[in-house]
Amino acid sequence: MRLVPGDPLQLYIVRNQMEGLTPEEYQELRVEFGLDKSLAIQYLDWIGNIARGDFGDSVFNAAPVWDLIKERLPITLYLGILALFFSSTFGILAGMVSALRRGSWLDTVFTSIANLGISVPVFWLGVLMAYLFSLILGWLPVQGFTSPFDDLGLSLQKAIMPVICLSVVSLASTARQTRSSMLEIIRQDYVRTAWSKGLKEKTVISKHIMKNGLIPVVTLIGLQVPHIVGGSVLIETVFNIPGMGRLIIDAVFDKDYLVVQGCCVLIAIIVTLSNLLVDISYGWLDPRIRYD
Numbered sequence: 098m099r100l101v102p103g104d105p106l107q108l109y110i111v112r113n114q115m116e117g118l119t120p121e122e123y124q125e126l127r128v129e130f131g132l133d134k135s136l137a138i139q140y141l142d143w144i145g146n147i148a149r150g151d152f153g154d155s156v157f158n159a160a161p162v163w164d165l166i167k168e169r170l171p172i173t174l175y176l177g178i179l180a181l182f183f184s185s186t187f188g189i190l191a192g193m194v195s196a197l198r199r200g201s202w203l204d205t206v207f208t209s210i211a212n213l214g215i216s217v218p219v220f221w222l223g224v225l226m227a228y229l230f231s232l233i234l235g236w237l238p239v240q241g242f243t244s245p246f247d248d249l250g251l252s253l254q255k256a257i258m259p260v261i262c263l264s265v266v267s268l269a270s271t272a273r274q275t276r277s278s279m280l281e282i283i284r285q286d287y288v289r290t291a292w293s294k295g296l297k298e299k300t301v302i303s304k305h306i307m308k309n310g311l312i313p314v315v316t317l318i319g320l321q322v323p324h325i326v327g328g329s330v331l332i333e334t335v336f337n338i339p340g341m342g343r344l345i346i347d348a349v350f351d352k353d354y355l356v357v358q359g360c361c362v363l364i365a366i367i368v369t370l371s372n373l374l375v376d377i378s379y380g381w382l383d384p385r386i387r388y389d
Contacts, residue, residue, distance in 0.1 A: 192275020214269030319375030
């Protein structure tokens with residue numbers, strides 16, 4: 098962003114109709130926003146403020162960056178959690194069915210859909226869905242966001258297309274990984290022994306196949322969190338959703354450095370915490386790695 102031509106102060110002056118500033122007044126604005134310092138000093142000052150919990154102030158919104166993030170973060174988390182739940186649940190189910198019914202028509206259908214879903218551009222899919230289900234059929238709202246606390250039904254209607262777009266790649270990846278893991282586990286000796294003992298299919302799947310086969314799947318789900326959070330930048334732009342993704346896009350065009358940097362720090366924290374939860378879950382899925 099710093100290498101892109103343009104001066105954020107010039108954009109600020111034009112937007113606020115402050116043309117005709119004297120050189121002294123212009124310099125005062127640079128000092129006010131900390132742009133008079135070198136890039137290295139600005140970065141060190143920002144790191145020091147982040148360590149104290151201060152994300153700085155937005156140039157264009159005349160508000161603390163953290164206040165802007167607090168306003169937009171719940172929207173992105175709402176859509177992201179729905180997308181993660183949708184992709185994990187249906188991805189695991191599709192993978193399990195494909196593995197247990199290998200070679201059947203269900204396996205062919207789910208595998209074909211997963212191969213297609215893993216390669217589709219989400220922004221292109223969003224545009225097509227908005228055109229078909231909103232403009233042509235009129236089934237779903239084309240844009241915007243409504244809080245579930247204000248109107249749950251309308252909120253879910255507006256969330257359907259964004260959630261599908263956010264989850265399609267993750268769902269396809271989860272289904273492929275689940276199928277591969279389940280097929281590997283099914284060939285193990287202890288699974289054959291369970292079948293030969295006459296155990297019910299439900300018992301064999303839940304206690305012997307599913308729990309052991311989910312370890313690599315959980316790892317993949319943890320790795321998909323950055324893609325879901327990062328994908329919100331495109332999806333929130335396509336569907337005009339006022340979340341963190343839209344906040345980042347607007348800040349990039351406005352060259353509002355502190356907003357972009359604060360959002361990136363928060364996304365990094367979310368990714369780190371999700372990876373930590375994945376590591377902790379290994380102890381429940383695989384007793385062999387628990388500490389005594």
